[in-house]
Amino acid sequence: MDVARSELFETGTPVACASCQARHGVVCGALSNGQLRELNRHSLRRKVEAGCEIIAQGSESSFYSNIMRGVVKLCKMMQDGRQQIVGLQFAPDFVGRPFVRESTLSAEAATDAEICVFPRNLIDRMISETPELQRRLHDQALKELDAAREWMLTLGRRTAGEKVASLLYLIATHAEPQTATSTAFDLPLSRAEIADFLGMTIETVSRQMTRLRKSGVIRIENFRHIIVPDMDELERMISA
Amino acid sequence: MDVARSELFETGTPVACASCQARHGVVCGALSNGQLRELNRHSLRRKVEAGCEIIAQGSESSFYSNIMRGVVKLCKMMQDGRQQIVGLQFAPDFVGRPFVRESTLSAEAATDAEICVFPRNLIDRMISETPELQRRLHDQALKELDAAREWMLTLGRRTAGEKVASLLYLIATHAEPQTATSTAFDLPLSRAEIADFLGMTIETVSRQMTRLRKSGVIRIENFRHIIVPDMDELERMISA
DNA sequence: CGGTGTATTGATTTCTTTCAACTAAAGTGG
DNA sequence: CCACTTTAGTTGAAAGAAATCAATACACCG
Numbered sequence: 001m002d003v004a005r006s007e008l009f010e011t012g013t014p015v016a017c018a019s020c021q022a023r024h025g026v027v028c029g030a031l032s033n034g035q036l037r038e039l040n041r042h043s044l045r046r047k048v049e050a051g052c053e054i055i056a057q058g059s060e061s062s063f064y065s066n067i068m069r070g071v072v073k074l075c076k077m078m079q080d081g082r083q084q085i086v087g088l089q090f091a092p093d094f095v096g097r098p099f100v101r102e103s104t105l106s107a108e109a110a111t112d113a114e115i116c117v118f119p120r121n122l123i124d125r126m127i128s129e130t131p132e133l134q135r136r137l138h139d140q141a142l143k144e145l146d147a148a149r150e151w152m153l154t155l156g157r158r159t160a161g162e163k164v165a166s167l168l169y170l171i172a173t174h175a176e177p178q179t180a181t182s183t184a185f186d187l188p189l190s191r192a193e194i195a196d197f198l199g200m201t202i203e204t205v206s207r208q209m210t211r212l213r214k215s216g217v218i219r220i221e222n223f224r225h226i227i228v229p230d231m232d233e234l235e236r237m238i239s240a
Numbered sequence: 241m242d243v244a245r246s247e248l249f250e251t252g253t254p255v256a257c258a259s260c261q262a263r264h265g266v267v268c269g270a271l272s273n274g275q276l277r278e279l280n281r282h283s284l285r286r287k288v289e290a291g292c293e294i295i296a297q298g299s300e301s302s303f304y305s306n307i308m309r310g311v312v313k314l315c316k317m318m319q320d321g322r323q324q325i326v327g328l329q330f331a332p333d334f335v336g337r338p339f340v341r342e343s344t345l346s347a348e349a350a351t352d353a354e355i356c357v358f359p360r361n362l363i364d365r366m367i368s369e370t371p372e373l374q375r376r377l378h379d380q381a382l383k384e385l386d387a388a389r390e391w392m393l394t395l396g397r398r399t400a401g402e403k404v405a406s407l408l409y410l411i412a413t414h415a416e417p418q419t420a421t422s423t424a425f426d427l428p429l430s431r432a433e434i435a436d437f438l439g440m441t442i443e444t445v446s447r448q449m450t451r452l453r454k455s456g457v458i459r460i461e462n463f464r465h466i467i468v469p470d471m472d473e474l475e476r477m478i479s480a
Numbered sequence: 481c482g483g484t485g486t487a488t489t490g491a492t493t494t495c496t497t498t499c500a501a502c503t504a505a506a507g508t509g510g
Numbered sequence: 511c512c513a514c515t516t517t518a519g520t521t522g523a524a525a526g527a528a529a530t531c532a533a534t535a536c537a538c539c540g
Contacts, residue, residue, distance in 0.1 A: 086392045097382065099378075138378035141381040142339060145388060153326065156438070157324045158322075160527075192487095201529055203529075207489080223487065239318065239320065430519090432519095440496075440497085441496075444495090
C-alpha cells in the first residue's frame with residue numbers, strides 16, 4: 001500500500017513513525033495506529049543542544065518527551081548550589097513524571113540530543129484509556145527505581161575509585177559500539193557532571209580516572225573518549 | 241444487613257477487611273468486593289519480629305505483602321558485607337516488585353510488624369485485569385522513585401550532620417504522634433541501621449546525634465525515643 | 481597567538497573512619 | 511537478688527580519604 005495514501009486516509013502507521021527508533025519503545029509501542037496518528041499530529045520533534053534544560057526543577061511542565069538521540073541527565077539542586085545527578089536516560093527512554101505536574105528535578109541534555117515532545121494532557125488521557133501504556137510506564141518506573149537504588153548503594157557505600165569504575169561501567173553498558181570484550185565510547189558527561197553524579201569533586205574524579213588509566217584498566221583519548229580493553233577487569237574494580 | 245450473612249453469601253466486603261486500615265490502601269482500595277473476597281481467601285496475616293527477613297536478596301519471591309503495622313527496611317548488600325538501606329516503608333505500604341521475580345534487594349522488618357501476605361500470581365492477575373490497581377501501583381512506584389532520588393541527594397551531597405537531621409525529619413514526618421510544632425517518636429532503627437541508611441559509620445551517627453542533642457534541636461530518651469521541640473529548627477539543620 | 485574553558489596535578493586542610501576504651505542497659509544463671 | 515556476660519551506644523585519639531586551595535597543562539576558538 002502506498003504510504004502517502006495511507007497517511008492521507010488516516011489508516012496505518014504515520015510516516016514519521018514508521019522508521020522511528022522509538023516506534024516500539026515504551027510509549028509508542030503501546031499505541032494503536034489510530035492513537036499513534038493522533039499523537040503524531042500533536043507531537044513535535046526537537047533538537048536540543050548539550051546543556052539545554054528540558055524541564056526545570058520546581059516548574060510545572062505541560063509536556064513529556066521521548067529521547068530519540070543523546071543522553072539526558074536528571075538533576076536535583078540545593079539552594080546553596082550543591083547538585084546531584086539522580087538519573088541518566090538514554091534513547092529511547094521516556095522522560096516525564098505522570099500524576100504530578102510540578103517537577104522535583106530538572107532534566108537537561110547532557111549531549112546534543114533530539115527529543116520527541118508530547119502534550120501532557122494527551123498522554124495522560126491515553127494512559128487512562130490504554131492499560132498497556134500504563135503497564136509499560138509502570139515497568140519503566142520500576143526499572144528506574146531499581147537503577148536509583150543501585151546507585152544509592154554506590155553513593156553510600158563505595159569508595160571514590162569504585163564509584164568512578166561504576167559510572168564508566170554503567171555508561172559502557174549503555175553505549176553502543178562494543179566488541180567481544182573490549183569496549184570504546186565517548187563520555188556523555190564532563191568531569192564536573194561525573195562529580196555531580198558520584199557525589200564528589202572534579203579533582204577526585206580526575207585523580208581516580210588517572211589511577212584507572214595508570215593501572216591499565218582504561219585508556220583515555222582526548223579526555224572524553226574511553227577505551228576499556230577488558231570489561232571484566234573494569235567490573236572487578238567495582239567489587240559488586 | 242447482617243455481616244455474618246453477607247460473608248456467607250459472598251457479597252459485600254469481607255469481615256476481615258471491613259475494619260482493616262489498608263482497606264483503602266494502594267492494593268485493596270482498587271479492588272471490587274468480589275476481588276477483595278477472592279484475595280481475602282488467599283491472603284494471610286502474619287506477625288513478624290524485628291529483624292525478620294521478609295524477602296531475601298537474590299531470591300525468587302512468590303508473594304507480595306501489605307504492611308499493616310511497623311516499619312520495613314529495604315536493603316542492598318555487597319559481597320564483602322557493606323550494606324546500604326535503600327528504602328523505608330511504613331504501613332500501609334505495599335511491598336513487592338511486579339514484573340520481576342528475582343529480588344535485587346532484601347526486605348526486613350525494622351520493628352515488630354504485621355504484614356498481610358498475598359500470592360504473587362493472584363495479584364499479578366488482578367493487576368492485568370484491573371487498570372485501577374495498575375494505576376495505583378504505578379503511582380506508588382513513582383513516589384518511591386521520588387523518595388529514592390531525594391535520598392540520592394542526601395547520600396551524595398549532604399554532610400554527616402545534615403544526613404542525620406534528614407533521617408530524623410523523614411521519620412518524624414512519617415510517625416504519628418505529633419502536636420502543633422513539637423514532635424516525639426521512637427526511632428524504628430538502631431544506630432547501625434541509621435548508619436547503613438546514611439552511608440556512614442555508627443560512630444559518626446552517634447557523634448552527630450550528640451551534636452544535635454547538645455545544640456538543643458532534639459532530646460533523646462532511652463536511646464530510641466526522640467523529642468523534637470521545634471520541627472522548623474530540625475528542618476533548618478538539613479539546609480534543603 | 482593570546483584567551484577561555486576544561487582537566488590534571490600538587491600541597492594542605494578537613495571531615496569521616498578506624499581503632500580502642502568505656503558506659504549503660506538488659507539478659508543469664510547461680 | 512546479685513555477680514557476670516552480652517549487646518548497644520557513646521566518647522576519645524589516631525589514621526585515612528576526600529575536599530579544598532592553588533598552580534599548571536591542554537585543547538579549542540576567535
